[in-house]
Amino acid sequence: MGWNDNSSDDDDLDGDAKQEPSWAIPLTVFLITGVLSLGFLAYYFGPSVNEILGQAPSSSEEDVPIEVIIGGTAFQIPENFTRYELDRRGGIQEKFALHALLPNFTPYTPDQEATFNDNSAQSPVIRFEIEKMGDKFEEKQRFEKIYKRVVVDPEGEEGPYGFRVYQFSEYSGYKKEELFVHHNEDGTVVIIRCFKSVPENTSPSCRRDFKLDESTGLSYRFKRPYLDDWQEIDEGVSSLVLSFLQDRS
Numbered sequence: 001m002g003w004n005d006n007s008s009d010d011d012d013l014d015g016d017a018k019q020e021p022s023w024a025i026p027l028t029v030f031l032i033t034g035v036l037s038l039g040f041l042a043y044y045f046g047p048s049v050n051e052i053l054g055q056a057p058s059s060s061e062e063d064v065p066i067e068v069i070i071g072g073t074a075f076q077i078p079e080n081f082t083r084y085e086l087d088r089r090g091g092i093q094e095k096f097a098l099h100a101l102l103p104n105f106t107p108y109t110p111d112q113e114a115t116f117n118d119n120s121a122q123s124p125v126i127r128f129e130i131e132k133m134g135d136k137f138e139e140k141q142r143f144e145k146i147y148k149r150v151v152v153d154p155e156g157e158e159g160p161y162g163f164r165v166y167q168f169s170e171y172s173g174y175k176k177e178e179l180f181v182h183h184n185e186d187g188t189v190v191i192i193r194c195f196k197s198v199p200e201n202t203s204p205s206c207r208r209d210f211k212l213d214e215s216t217g218l219s220y221r222f223k224r225p226y227l228d229d230w231q232e233i234d235e236g237v238s239s240l241v242l243s244f245l246q247d248r249s
Contacts, residue, residue, distance in 0.1 A: 058085045059099075059108040059116060066090045067246070071132035071215035074246040080107035083127070095131035102126050102226060102233065105240050121203045126222045128237055133217035139191045139210055147179055147191070156181065161228050163192075176201070180227070190234065194224050208234065212241065 065076040069092045082088055083097040100107055101115060102124040108116055116125055137145060148154050150172035159165030159180060166179040174193065182190040195204035206227055209219040220237050 059083070059113070060085075060088070061108060061110055063107070068093055068096055070094070070096055070130050071134075071213075071217075073213060073216045075130065075244040076246050077244045078107060080109070095129050097127070097129050099125055099127045100240070102222065103229070103236075105236050119203055121223055121225060123203070123223050124226075126220055126233065126237065128218065128220035128241070130212070130241060131217050131219070133211060133215060136211070136217065138188075140187075140189045143181060143189055143191055147174075150174065151179060161230060180206075190230075192227070192230060194227065197224060206230075 060079045060082060062079040064079050066079055066082065066088055068075050068077060068087070068090045075096070077096065077098070079088055081098045081100060083099050087093065087096050099116065101112065105126070106112070115123075118125065147166070150169050151166040152169055153166065156164040156166040156179075161180075161182075163180040163182050166181065168174040168177060168179065176198075177193045177195050180192045180194060182192075184190065190208065190210075192206050192208045194206040195201055197204050204224040205221050206224050207219060207221045209217060212218050218238070218241055220233070222233060226233065
């Protein structure tokens with residue numbers, strides 16, 4: 001009798017079990033497929049995280065001035081020189097990225113879109129940043145305290161365009177670069193680091209970093225084939241950035 005009763009209970013449980021509607025499984029498959037499709041479209045065709053945050057390169061043709069303070073120094077920078085949408089919010093910032101075209105430091109225009117996106121060895125794009133520097137070394141100090149200790153020959157060798165050229169040690173973090181140092185008559189130096197022209201780097205660039213004032217620095221990059229114009233580039237980018245200074249009188 002007990003066994004019969006238990007069997008009856010099991011039969012009741014089976015009879016009471018709920019059955020899923022016939023449309024539930026197709027609906028689930030449809031929803032999963034839809035979510036995956038949206039994810040695919042967003043991944044391949046939607047904005048990237050950097051674009052959403054305003055940190056992806058995004059040129060502007062507007063020439064309205066942006067008021068920004070970097071390292072305590074106030075600037076008014078035309079929007080068509082800016083590289084990132086995030087920078088256009090203005091205000092107090094740690095650094096500010098800009099770009100222009102050599103030789104006349106021309107700002108962005110839509111008809112020059114392809115030129116601004118060019119990264120070939122002959123690209124005339126110069127990219128520069130104004131940044132908060134604090135107590136970083138002057139160029140001469142950097143040469144004596146940092147670079148001179150990691151070059152093969154501390155005396156260097158005579159190079160082109162008025163430079164002395166130094167090769168970095170294979171054990172340094174700069175081994176893919178060359179150091180160009182120009183000694184000015186007033187005792188200061190100009191230091192430009194250039195990536196070597198080698199098969200694995202067909203579009204090498206050069207870079208200079210220096211102080212604008214006690215708290216603000218300027219760095220700029222250009223393609224190595226323009227190195228023979230370094231003095232015009234240096235004077236031009238410095239004059240352009242100084243022209244952005246706000247009148248604080």
